[in-house]
Amino acid sequence: MEGPKIAKRWWFEGKGGGWCNNVTTCLSRTKTRLGSSKLMDKEIAFSGILSRFQKFNPDFYNWNRIKVRYCDGASFTGDVAAVNPATNLHFRGARVWRAIIEDLLSKGMKDAKNAILSGCSAGGLTSILHCDSFRSLVPVGAKVKCLADAGYFINANDVSGAQHIQEFYSQVVATHGSAKNLPSSCTSKIRPGLCFFPQNIAQQIQTPIFFVNAAYDSWQVSSL
Template sequence: MACSRLGQWLTLLVCLLILLKAESHLVGITLVESAVAKGAVCLDGSAPAYHLDKGFGAGINNWLVYFEGGGWCNTVATCLDRSNNFLGSSTKMEKTMSFSGVLSNEQKANPDFYNWNRIKVRYCDGSSFTGDVEAVDPATNLHFRGARVFRAIMDDLLAKGMKNAQSALLSGCSAGGLASILHCDNFRSLLPVDTKVKCVPDAGYFINARTVSGSPYIQAFYSEVVALHGSVKNLPASCTSRMSPGLCFFPQNVVPLTRTPIFFVNAAYDWWQIQNILAPDVADPEGAWKKCKLNIKNCSPSQLQTMQEFRLQFLKTIAGASNSSSHGWFIHSCYAHCQIEIQETWLAADSPMLSKTTIAEAVGDWYYDLTPFRKIDCPYPCNPTCKNAEFF
């Protein structure tokens, strides 16, 4: 979810909250050892991994693939740092993972997808599964092979029955949400033509906005990620043929060219984007935004005005790019980031709502073509249900 140390600690806090609060069950890890020979490996050269909870009953031939989040690394130093933890090495990953929200196997908690084959793909490449550099520097032993990891895991799942999928959904959180956008059409192409395939990125719509100091920080950062990981050949060619590859990491430049239906779950005041795009530490050397970034209730009137302007830019960007009738969106005004994997924000008695509808209900109705859902919340602090999402 983050590219800074502060963001990494917040990521760990969110994971802890999930473990403490959510109705969940534990699912064991699967290492794709056969991928190593193909060079489809994590940053440290270890085997890629995922957690699979098998479908049952009427959902036995339906597949939900969910990409884990965890930010990106844009330099050798930051990638080396990741290679020493679970975001860069499967040897550092926990052997079981808690499944809840859209990954839950309980009908009351996840009525539309509970009996599907539900997979959480572990994120260990630092490029939203787009990198592919053949050379490996012996001094660092870093492998930039995210795109190969994506394909190796898809091949493993196809062999386990996904090739016969009747319905499929590609999703993910944060950097994983971005991956579900960038790979949406690619995922569609791997499945039979008669499979019902859609994509639901959660907190993956990162916009190309300037910082509070006026610098194009996130644009430069993404360009560095793409260059380091050799991502250009694995980004949509429909985008890279028209503009600089780094710009093709932004959904606003990819979504208009994506053919597969997409539903966007996002906060208009996404706390990761506020912390790392609008007001990153490099643009706030005096720390004037520090307290505000951690809790929107601490923001001054002028900071809130800046955030309101950021919201308008976000809404203009997503509405301008997502104009297909096959698209849907749930854009609320909570100070949140990543919600569909967390039971409290996916489907609970006090979940965030738009038009008296939870995220789970909106996604389910859209996926099954029952009702379209394209709702945008009023400005902060208008939505009383946001109190239940403030830590996510």
């Protein structure tokens, strides 16, 4: 976290890092920074729109700027109470998310006048899925907006005609118990796995949100 402690303007950015869709892929992440805080860098750079230097970032240099480390493999939506002692995997990203927000509220975000929730890639999807709930957690009257950078993943068949990404997201939601933490405006109408696709929830988001996406996303081009 960087920024003046008295600032009432908060920029909240979620890091990217993909997802894990079963015990095997989630276990493999525990050996990386995407699954264990023990393996995360001690310090990370704040640059670009998160820079503290006015000449590089004239609009937001004096905001409180927070980077949220990504560790749960489901864009902070998971919540499974049981823990298998054989793997010791905790699918509880949604609880981590709430704990982070509560910690920031105690550090001054409860007095925020402006707040932006942003993220890139899987973090961009986080900003989409949590946009309205984020608004509900900051003070009433605060101006809240969301920014999803490369987080608009489309539901399309791969080159063989298979529904790979749809099946993958369904497995993510099932493995992490994510359904209860996805927007109810979507899950009340279609299968929860489909609610990981922004095209199925974007129109229901009440908070102002801005999408930034390349015409050809390298990950989606290679993975679909």
